[in-house]
């Protein structure tokens with residue numbers, strides 16, 4: 299995580315070698331612990347070829363530096379907005395990051411305390427994982443901010459005709475995904491008969507005061523996931539999303555994965571991927587530990603729940 303302080307940035311465009319100053323133009327609350335940070339290049343430099351390329355190729359990140367401690371952390375840019383709010387050239391090049399404030403976390407706490415208009419220095423892009431060109435179908439198991447790479451893939455895959463993606467997104471608290479109603483309602487009800495009744499009768503805890511919702515009661519990320527669905531549909535790509543919330547006793551079950559693995563679409567040629575992204579413990583639970591070898595994080599063996607399932611025809615990757 300430590301980096302060489304090196305010379306201060308000479309280039310005004312985002313690049314992997316030096317840190318480039320960005321202005322924090324907006325910090326939009328998602329929940330008590332997470333917010334979307336919108337960063338704008340201080341010199342108004344447009345996206346580099348490397349950034350445009352990264353959007354086409356898969357999952358990528360940028361690294362933010364904490365200037366006092368001289369440490370850096372990686373964050374995963376959210377896809378550009380599809381709605382009318384991205385109405386100017388400037389906004390189209392903004393970088394948006396979903397950042398959770400970790401309890402006791404050095405960099406995330408520093409970032410959450412920064413006022414708007416602060417300068418944040420970052421470098422990148424760094425390609426974390428390349429989505430195979432021929433990918434036909436993706437099942438993405440996401441925990442918490444692990445939704446950010448899922449949104450990147452939904453954006454990339456959604457631009458290609460006829461592709462399919464299923465996102466299974468788990469959160470500790472409902473406030474992270476307010477208004478998120480899963481596709482294929484019956485699938486959710488079976489795990490959740492009681493708590494949906496509780497919600498209906500008004501026993502469920504009220505949404506956190508900090509959580510922002512729109513007129514349809516949808517949280518920020520849920521709204522953007524819905525927008526990604528529509529964007530994909532325009533290229534006749536299909537995106538389905540299921541929401542799971544720990545505090546509602548609704549957890550992702552192996553059957554939820556199995557159901558999507560036995561896709562009716564298996565006759566179509568192309569690669570099929572199961573991707574797992576989220577906190578360390580979440581990845582370990584589903585697919586086993588990632589392993590550090592010679593200073594590099596590697597996939598490690600397949601373990602966890604997925605290792606006990608019949609996943610013929612699918613490859614698995616931990617993000």
Ligand SMILES: Cc1cc2nc3c(=O)[nH]c(=O)nc-3n(C[C@H](O)[C@H](O)[C@H](O)COP(=O)(O)OP(=O)(O)OC[C@H]3O[C@@H](n4cnc5c(N)ncnc54)[C@H](O)[C@@H]3O)c2cc1C
Nearest residue numbers: 371372373374396397398400401402403404405406443446
């Ligand atoms: C490729 C990649 C992409 C990522 N994308 C995102 C993203 O889009 N959004 C996002 O929010 N995060 C993302 N992360 C995670 C992010 O990089 C940081 O790890 C995260 O923000 C925590 O950093 P921190 O400095 O705040 O916490 P740290 O200071 O690194 O602490 C992390 C946790 O460990 C605990 N801890 C620290 N020191 C100790 C100790 N001595 N003993 C016990 N516990 C301790 C802290 O309390 C905290 O809970 C990504 C990570 C990677 C590798």
